[in-house]
Amino acid sequence: MSTTEVLAAALLLAGGLFYLAGTVGLLRFPDVYSRLHALTKADNLGLLLVCSGLSLLAGSWRAAALLGTIWLLGLLAATVSAHLIARHARARHFNGGEQ
């Protein structure tokens, strides 16, 4: 295995760990806000690690750019959906319902 492959494998493994942590957080954390926190923060970092690992393996700038775009779009979607879910939860909280 070349150095690139070892580095890519390490990045992919680290990304997988972050996904695992994010999912455990999603399942174990008590309320909406901390679950969102676990999901968006850990998973976005996991996605970044997986994407960088894959672009090392792909070995072309085009593939790397596409993977980078995927990460940016994922970041964007996670940001807005987390915002909307938290906003909705807060509105319901103030209206007397539980999350």
Added chain:
Amino acid sequence: MSSTALYVLVAAGLFGIGVYGLIIASHLLRKLFAINIMGNAIFVLMVAASAPLDGRPDAVPQALVLTGIVIAVSATAFALALMVQLYRVTGQASLEEDPTEDD
């Protein structure tokens, strides 16, 4: 075991689950899940059972399945409209006389 045989078995399992769901589910939305799962099982069977030609997958069953996916979503959309209308008229989304009664 080859991947082909594996996917044929997965198709069989999905079809069985779909049939089971179609029988035991009483809510129409759930019956729709079951029908869609049965359809997907047949799609998997068609693609998995067609052998590749000189290393490339056979295009004819794939084109058939692509048509099938679009037809399935059309039928599902119509079925959903029927379900909502049935609910609006009768107040229940199942085809039984009394949903609480077991047979």
Added chain:
Amino acid sequence: MTDLAVDVLIGAGLLALAWQTIIGKSLFRGIVLFVVFGLTMALAWARMGAPDLALAEAAIGAGVTGALMLVAFRRLVRIRPEQSAQPALRRSRLALPVAVLAGSLVAVIGLAVVAVERDPAVAGQAVAQALTDSGLGNPITGVLLLYRNLDTLLEVAVLLAAFLAARTVFGEDEARSPTPSRREVPLVGALLAIIVPLTILIATHLLLAGSREPGGAFQAGAVLAASGVLLVLAGRLQPAAGLSSWPALGLTLGLMLFSLIGLAVMAFGAPLLALPGLWAVYLIETAMMLSIAMTLVLLFAGASGLRRGSP
């Protein structure tokens, strides 16, 4: 070895998701699991060497079907809120044996087909040879538009028929799906400003690439419909009662253009629906993409027209 392991994981995932979708307690959770099932199906298609199907399944099978199911569920909840609490399952002594029999039947048929010795002159072989000189590098698009063109035409007709049937059954919905006059969240506007142009770009790419690479009118139409669904959800487009002229044109454009070109070639002595060249393929695919997107968005909105909403 690792290949087979991945296939086993995907297969087991499909079975587990299907089972949970059927027997799960909550209907809403069932819809979410069904969408996850569709995405896993897309992975399975990619593993089976069918990237066109993977794209179609992710966009149409998981995305559009999931959106339609969610919006139908919301209509049910609006009529009576305690929707999820209904007794979901009923007991039946016959269910398990019948299901096992049906599954075994599929397994036997499938394994028998796999075991059959293949005739070297199957249709796929002939198609693959004939397509190399047609200029369409993607065999699926080739089969759809050159060999099974009548089926593809009728498929667009079925989609339109489903829309008309749904409209007829449904009538004009007095409680419209997107709640109107809700103040828009600032971030949503920014998201739309990025996502909608990008979606149009991706749809165009899928359409143009569809002649050589995975992609085509159906995938592109579903992606385009996704941006329409977003606009409806954000209230930028609102359901309107009457069928105004441009949605009606959009709905029927694919069918009309395909039939017109297909009939017009007969005047030049060609058989029905024999497409005169690549330009006709692109023209028809573009029209079909617009029609498919319009039909799906209107099905989602539950209306026969759209009007511009206040942002």
